[in-house]
Amino acid sequence: MRQKGENCSLKITERNGDMDWKDALLDIVKDSDSRIRFGEPLAKHTYFGIGGESTAYIEVSTVAELAALARFHRQWNVPVAIIGRGSNLLVSDTGFNGIGVRLIGELAKLEVDGNVISVGAGLSLPRLSKTMSRQGLSGVEFALGIPGSVGGALIMNAGAWGSSFGDLVTDVTVMNDTGELLNLTHAEAEFEYRHSGLDAYFCVTGATLKLEPGDADAITARMQAFYKQKVETQPFAEENAGCMFKNPPGDSAGRLIDISGLKGHRVGGAEVSTVHGNFILNIDNATAADVLDLVAYIQEQVREKTGISLQTEVKRLGFD
Numbered sequence: 001m002r003q004k005g006e007n008c009s010l011k012i013t014e015r016n017g018d019m020d021w022k023d024a025l026l027d028i029v030k031d032s033d034s035r036i037r038f039g040e041p042l043a044k045h046t047y048f049g050i051g052g053e054s055t056a057y058i059e060v061s062t063v064a065e066l067a068a069l070a071r072f073h074r075q076w077n078v079p080v081a082i083i084g085r086g087s088n089l090l091v092s093d094t095g096f097n098g099i100g101v102r103l104i105g106e107l108a109k110l111e112v113d114g115n116v117i118s119v120g121a122g123l124s125l126p127r128l129s130k131t132m133s134r135q136g137l138s139g140v141e142f143a144l145g146i147p148g149s150v151g152g153a154l155i156m157n158a159g160a161w162g163s164s165f166g167d168l169v170t171d172v173t174v175m176n177d178t179g180e181l182l183n184l185t186h187a188e189a190e191f192e193y194r195h196s197g198l199d200a201y202f203c204v205t206g207a208t209l210k211l212e213p214g215d216a217d218a219i220t221a222r223m224q225a226f227y228k229q230k231v232e233t234q235p236f237a238e239e240n241a242g243c244m245f246k247n248p249p250g251d252s253a254g255r256l257i258d259i260s261g262l263k264g265h266r267v268g269g270a271e272v273s274t275v276h277g278n279f280i281l282n283i284d285n286a287t288a289a290d291v292l293d294l295v296a297y298i299q300e301q302v303r304e305k306t307g308i309s310l311q312t313e314v315k316r317l318g319f320d
């Protein structure tokens with residue numbers, strides 16, 4: 001994962017005399033809905049349930065505060081990581097030496113104008129999917145079983161059952177690290193399979209989607225059928241971060257892991273799911289090191305048995 005400020009020195013500088021950056025950060029959080037915590041365990045904020053502490057963790061509820069945070073990041077040279085729902089994220093055992101940020105409030109808003117939807121990056125995908133189906137708008141039925149945020153879905157171009165989130169997007173709003181908002185066209189977002197060009201910016205703040213009007217009952221039935229199929233074919237009980245590897249062109253990572261005899265293989269507390277080979281489960285207090293050792297073993301075995309190099313889909317935070 002590209003941490004904002006990664007190219008700058010990771011040393012957190014102290015300026016303004018003896019003032020610590022953590023004291024200065026308190027001045028940014030002004031809205032009563034926003035929250036700031038120090039030494040926040042990031043395991044609580046990831047679906048893997050793994051990871052050490054973030055030096056600071058902020059729930060930001062206004063665009064103005066987010067812009068102030070962008071400028072703070074530049075001024076103090078402190079790394080910032082936007083964390084959506086942490087459903088595609090592995091955090092290091094030593095945590096993140098910087099500021100974890102979650103978008104809430106006006107950054108998680110939903111506005112519907114006919115079939116044109118303005119959605120904040122902080123909104124949850126399942127909520128978007130349910131709300132749209134109730135309103136008779138088709139396009140996001142595939143997303144009920146994807147437990148991410150809209151921002152995470154834009155960054156990852158999340159998808160399932162042949163649909164990708166980027167296909168619905170007409171434009172995306174991003175913020176750069178001067179706090180300025182920019183509007184990008186669909187083409188400028190550079191959507192590809194489980195990838196976009198949006199991680200070049202400080203933060204994705206929202207998007208406009210164009211959905212297809214249709215029958216609410218039929219859309220809801222389709223959404224529920226997708227969800228049922230997902231629950232039947234993928235692990236849901238244990239902590240995981242979705243598919244660990246991208247599918248290689250014309251093949252499926254799960255199939256390659258399966259034919260390599262790796263289902264059920266375990267390293268420490270991390271295990272390859274016996275339900276779907278592309279999922280790594282945290283079955284017994286797994287560490288990030290367990291997960292990465294298992295990832296390396298899978299890559300080595302699959303390469304040896306099939307000649308194919310698997311690339312990871314899950315993003316990493318806090319690894320140097």
Ligand SMILES: Cc1cc2nc3c(=O)[nH]c(=O)nc-3n(C[C@H](O)[C@H](O)[C@H](O)COP(=O)(O)OP(=O)(O)OC[C@H]3O[C@@H](n4cnc5c(N)ncnc54)[C@H](O)[C@@H]3O)c2cc1C
Nearest residue numbers: 084085086087088089121148149151152153158159204242
């Ligand atoms: C049970 C399960 C099932 C899943 N099924 C699917 C599936 O069917 N299809 C699929 O594609 N994925 C699936 N996933 C993976 C995951 O849900 C998606 O990739 C999702 O889009 C990630 O969103 P998030 O908000 O959780 O992102 P996070 O995991 O929080 O972050 C992912 C990356 O995006 C960045 N990011 C997040 N929000 C922003 C923002 N606003 N601005 C800038 N950067 C941001 C983060 O910094 C990080 O680099 C699944 C995961 C789980 C746990």
